Structure formats: C-alpha cells, structure tokens
Amino acid sequence: MTPILAESAAPRSRTRRQSFLGQIVAMPAGAIFLVFASLQIVCIVGALLYPDEFRYLSPQNLTILMKAIPVLGCLALGAGVLMIAGEFDLSIGSVYTFTAILMASLVEAGLSAFIAAPLGILAGLMIGMLNGQITLRFGLPSFIVTLGGLLFWRGAVLLYNGAVQVRFDPEPAFSSLFAGSLFGINAAFIWIILFVVGFHFLLHRHRFGNHVFATGGNRAAAEAIGINTGRVKLVAFAIAGGMAAMAGILATARVGSVQPGQGAGLELQAIAACVIGGLSLRGGRGSIIGIFLGVLLIHTITDVLLLLRAPGFYLDMFIATLIVLAAIFNHLIERRGLA
C-alpha cells in the first residue's frame, strides 16, 4: 500500500507546483490567449520603439483592423458552433456572397435595406437548414454536402447576377448602424463583440450549448439520454448559414458594393480560425473565446506582415504554419485528455 501511495503522491505535488503559465495553458483557449497576448506585447513594444517604421498603433491601422475582424468573426462563430456539434460547413463563403448580392440587388430594386437585410439572413438560415437536412436525412458527411453547397451557391451568384459588381446604397440610418461608429469604435466591431458575448452565453451557459457539446462529443450518448441530436445539428447548420449572411451584411455595408468573387476561400479561413482557437475537428471541444482569439490572431498576423511590407505569399505561409501548429497542439491536448 505504502509504495503505491508514495508513487501517486509524486505527480500530485508536481501539479501543485504548476506555474501560473501552466494554469493558463490548461484553461480552455488558454494557450491561444498566451500566444495572442505575447504577439500583442511584441507589436505594441515594437510600435512604441519605432513609431514611424511600424505603425501598428496608428489610428488608421487600428481602424482597418476593427473593420476587417467582424466579417471573418461572424463566419467563424457560425462555423465554430457547427464544428462543435460535429459537422462542417464549407459553403459559408459562397452563402456569404450570395446573400450579400441578394440583399444589395433588392435594395437596388427599391426595397428598404431594413427589410432586405433580414431577408438576406433568412436566406442564409434556410440554406444552412437545407445543408443540414441533406446531411442528416441521407446520413452523409457534411464535408461532401457543403462542398456541393460551395460550388452550387457560387454558381447561383453568377446565374442570379452575372459576374458584375452590385452597388449597395442603403438609407443612411442603415449605414450608420452597421458601418458607422460609436465613441470612436467601429459599429461592425461593436456588432462582433455583441455576437461573441451572445454566443458565449448561448454555448457555455445555456441548455442548447450543453446539447451542442454533447452531440458533437458523443452522439450516441447524447441520443441515449434523450437529446434530439438531429435537431441540435440542424439548428447549428442554420446558425452557420445565418452568420454567413450576417458577415455579408457587415462587409457590404462597409464597402458599399458586392463583388461576385469576394467570398472565395473565406470558409477555409473561418475553419482555420476555429482550429487555431482550439476546436477539435471531431467535434465536442472548443470555446467561443477561442474562436474569436483565432480570428484576432489571423488578422493581427496579416496586419503585421502588411505593415512590414512582406510579400503576399508570406501571409498564406504564416497562416498555414499557424494552423498546423495549432492542430498539433490541440491533438496533444486531446490525447492527454483521453488518456
């Protein structure tokens, strides 16, 4: 008995001596937070030391960052909830473009933007539900179904609109609601913060979120305990589609026009943000804060490389490296968790 006790006492004291850093890393999204915080410190110190060469803290740069983050943020939040529920949506980039074009052309035809925008979101929700229905009804991998969706809605944009850009000219109230500013903070950035807080409560503090984690973590167990996992997944698909449309609204209100090709590749960036933020590709793991930090990290790195005038291909290579490192790290954590 005694030797066993002695043996089991050793690792315990080791965990007790665990450093403050170790404790942060052990928290959900703790590691990504550390990476993000260190990067911020380096950037801020760099900007203070070389204010002329490295304009990270200049108002212009901060505004650009605040305007860029919400679009990917909305996409990633939707994609992330769905990933935690155990499914993918590759079509969100195309849905984002399609719903934006729909909204812009309705406004051009004389409809109020306050009606056209909810219609765009409705279209996003319905496309998401369609993806979900096909996936669940036929028991297919959502990867394949939404790959079909990616191509289909990209084609639908060209069918509906042709390869020309659509101007978006809403009433001023609409513009200031989605592209104006409040106390110097960009409206779109306020929106994304509201969404992050809302999603955090939905996923981590609400019954629905618990069911999402249960469905993605062990569908058979969730089913056995009486959770309607099909409905949970369907709602998650709808959220992914709806948030894609929301991203479309924010982007369109900012730019004032829609390009038919603008959404290409965004679905992968959104999934990348989720992976960097600690979501498991197998579902059931992750946090909203993690997703948002993933988005922030992608945009901060992009921004820094642009400020340093690095050629464009460095961006992709950096993000790529980050994704793979994050995936390896998450895998290690998962393995430790399952051991």
Place this chain on the structure above:
Amino acid sequence: MSRANLLELHNISKSFGALTALRNLSFHVEEGEVVGLLGDNGAGKSTTVNLISGIHKPTSGHLSVDGRKTTFTCRSDSAEAGIETIYQHTALVDSLSITRNIFMGRELTDRFGFLRQREMREIAMEVLQNAVHISGIDSPDTLVGNLSGGQKQAVAIARAVYFKKRVLLLDEPTSALSVRETEALLNQVLKLKGENVSSVLVTHNLYHAYQVCDRFVIMSHGTKVFDVQKADTTISQLTEYVVLT
C-alpha cells in the same frame, strides 16, 4: 420474503428475420433485489438488455412495470419507468465535466433555458461524495475523459441515483474494470440495494455475480433455463448450468 415485482417479462419472444434471439422468456425483478442474468455468449443476454431498455420491441409477449403492462418504444420510455441502463462503454461525453454529464439532457435551467450552474455543481458534488464513493475524484468539474473506466461507471451510476432510478441494468459492468474498481462497483450495487434500488447484473463472470446477487437467472439459446435463489445453489451448480445447457 414477498416483495412487489418491479419489473416482469412475460413470455417474451424476439426474432430478427429468420433468427430467433429470444424464445418464451419470462422472469421478474423484485424491489430492492439484485438479479444476476447469466449465460454464455449468444444466450440472448444483450437482446434482453436492449428489450428492457426500450431499444428493441418484443415480437410477442410483454413487459410489465409495477404489475402494469407496458410497451417501451424508445430508451426514454424505459428511463421514465425508472430503468437506467449502464453499458460497458458508458453513455458519457468525454469532453464535458462530470457535472454536465450528470445533468446532460436534464439540465436545471431558468425560464430562458440558461443553466443554473452553481446549483448543478453543488448537487453533483453532493452526489459524488454521498451517493457514490469514487476514489480519486476531487472535483465535479473534472472532464469525464480524464477518468478511469470504473470512475466513469460510477458517474453513470451517480446519474441514475440522482434521478431516482429504481432498476439499474448493468451490462457487463466489470469487464473493463480493475480488481479494485470491480470491488467498489459491487459494493455500490449492494449499497443501492440497501436504498431499495434493484439491479440486474448482466455478466459472464459468475464469481462477481455470486458476490452480490440475491437470485440468478440463467439463459441459454434465448430462453431461461434456471432461476434460483442464492441460498439454494452453489457456484459450481451455476457453472454447470451455464456451460452444459
């Protein structure tokens, strides 16, 4: 000792196409009784478990609970009747905490569906400390994925205890457990019996069954071949019936 029959199976047969898995099976479980459902591979034990938990419907015959005839069409029907099935690979979500697993699907929430986290955590802590003694779990916030097989089963049992289940259906509960964990689990079954919770121990392992069961039902080729009180039998007689019938 005449106690009420909590759960009864009446002449149940079950066929899957041409294959007859159960033939004319009848047995009962009394209140506060531990029944060992024994038999070799292919005797129909798993089909019986699935039938009682509502996954399969009988081809003929019926179940009754508290003397009333019932049909279970899905698992939640049996759960409502107070029957909790605890499978070998217990139905828990590894990536969620113990608290969240205990309340999974039955969360305590406010009017708007938001979780009453503190309350659930306190109940989970109490259940873990009082209802089931699980060695090595110090916090209900521990992720279930970090627990051992025995600890996981203890959590599943804790869930059943908290939601006032009356019959635990344990399907091969000891097959993945260490000796110490097995001991703890069997003690748990006895403790629950003291609180008038019945258990059906479905197992290969006659020695484990003999340790805790009051009565044994031995199955062979889809039907009951022996039904005996512990006082009237020996382990060698049980072995004979399992092996030779």
